[in-house]
Amino acid sequence: MKSRITPIDFIRKNWLLVGILFCIIVAAIFPHLGSKEGPMRTEFTVKYVAVFVIFLISGLNIKTDSIFNTFRQYKLHLFIQCFTFIFVPYITTVFIKFLNLFSINSWVLKGLITVACMPPPVSSAVILTRAAQGNETASIFNSVLGSFLGILLTPLHLLNQLGSTTIIPIWATVVQLSTTVLLPLSIGQIALQMGFKGRKWPLNTVSQCALLFVIYTTFCDTFTTPEAGLSALDVIITVFSVLMLQIFLMIISFKVCGFVSKDFTPQDKVAVVFCSTHKSLTLGIPILRIMFHGYSHLSQISLPLLVYHPTQIILGGLVVPQLKDWVHSQRKYKALV
Template identity: 30%
Template sequence: MTLTVTEEERPDLSKPSSRFKACISKTFLFILSQWLLIGIGVACVIGYFFPNVAKHGGIIRSEYSILYAAVGIIFFVSGLSIPGEKLIIHLRNWRLHLLVQATSYLFFPAFMLGIVHLILATDTGKKIDVAILTGYIFTACLPTTISSNVVMTRAAEGDDAAALVEVVIANVLGPFISPGWTIALLPRSTEFAPWLQHNSSMGQMYQNVFRQLGISVLAPLAVGQLIRRIWNEHSVWFLQKFYAQKVSTACLLLLMWYVHPKTRLVAFVATSD
């Protein structure tokens, strides 16, 4: 059966009103497809004008409501949506582990170290503070962020199971590798002497990192996997009915909102010094 469209039914794009409606429709669809990027910008703007709401110890107690609850939702949804078999396959993929961890802990620190030495060699006027250069090296030695990697990989239609496995491995290794690796890469000059003195105990840091990793990442992930294994059809229905993956992405925006006041505080302290 062939359907034909008559002249009366076909929209007349020569009319200004039809062109305007088509333009509005295309603009709306484009904005809708880029809602994550736009949402990150909105979260930063809200964090700028209302820093006391989402700061640590602020109105919504973000150290619990966002760092634990929102991040927990992200990984609960990941556990609910990713088949356990895919996680096991990627856990056994040692080539992927070698590539990702080498990129994270070798390539990026080496690249950033080259930039720092280039700045030290060319910045004869000492316009860039040594603390900033130390921060460059420290940031390059840190493991990649967990929540944003998983959510953005999913939004880009990538393999979120592989991303989840690799970021968990990186963040388990991070507390053991990053501190010593940072100290090892810092230039041995008098300007960096304050950061080369690392006599403080790391016990409290390890405790905080692994507590948050266990409560907000591993536990929700395990619960989601357990529910998916027992009630697979109900899990699929829940994900589709309540747009759970969209909710997970919205939780990432809350995390961006939480981080923004902290970056403002760091910038304020740096400029005040």
């Protein structure tokens, strides 16, 4: 007989998902506490504390040999970046042509294509990949690489898709990536080489708690964002469209990468699912504000990105347990073979 799963067992196995749902509820009740104007000063505590801690722990967990091995996985990196910057904008354009048949707000549709042109984030994809026991090193590499490529490719995409572009603050972006990603990774690697024993500390738990803090502040900003000019129908259609698009992209990325290369391991495929489909809110919102400054339709254009970011986190939390079990089953199968 199958053993009965108790609520405690469910929470223990899916505690990241439970934590995400808890953060959403608390953010809905106390949105101003974690908003940018709130007492937590999230413009500093998120970028320079929470994200710093996430990548410091990654640096402490990653073996130096795996970093050098990751540089050789050019097929994996090429697939993720091509999927991010070529396939996602293309399929979103096709999806928007379909949505045009239903007379959906044209500014919301422009917001969808803007989201598709964005680079990947540098935190959520990494943590979710680690939680699912995927290739964390590859996820870090491609998140950082995608962010740097986005400095050049995102404006070109926006020029091609919308006929308008913007100048991304290159120096500010490079400094931010260096201080919040590369610096803590380097510190972690130095500490590891000096004999730091990470097994004695609950590093993964601390890292996931830092991610939950980022998620909480993200939803606080979402709940405090004014929705001027948005109808209830606009919001519902946007949520549904973003959800369908993300589910489709996650399925396609998982299926197609297996056909592209037989060399991809289950851990590589987990990294592909998260890194190639996630989009950056941190870089996206400033771009939208620069591009559409003074537009009365800024709220409609921003809505898809504001919906996309929390949705990718919720979907990620839902699929992490399944992907983790799948990785384990593949390991057992290979061990038997």
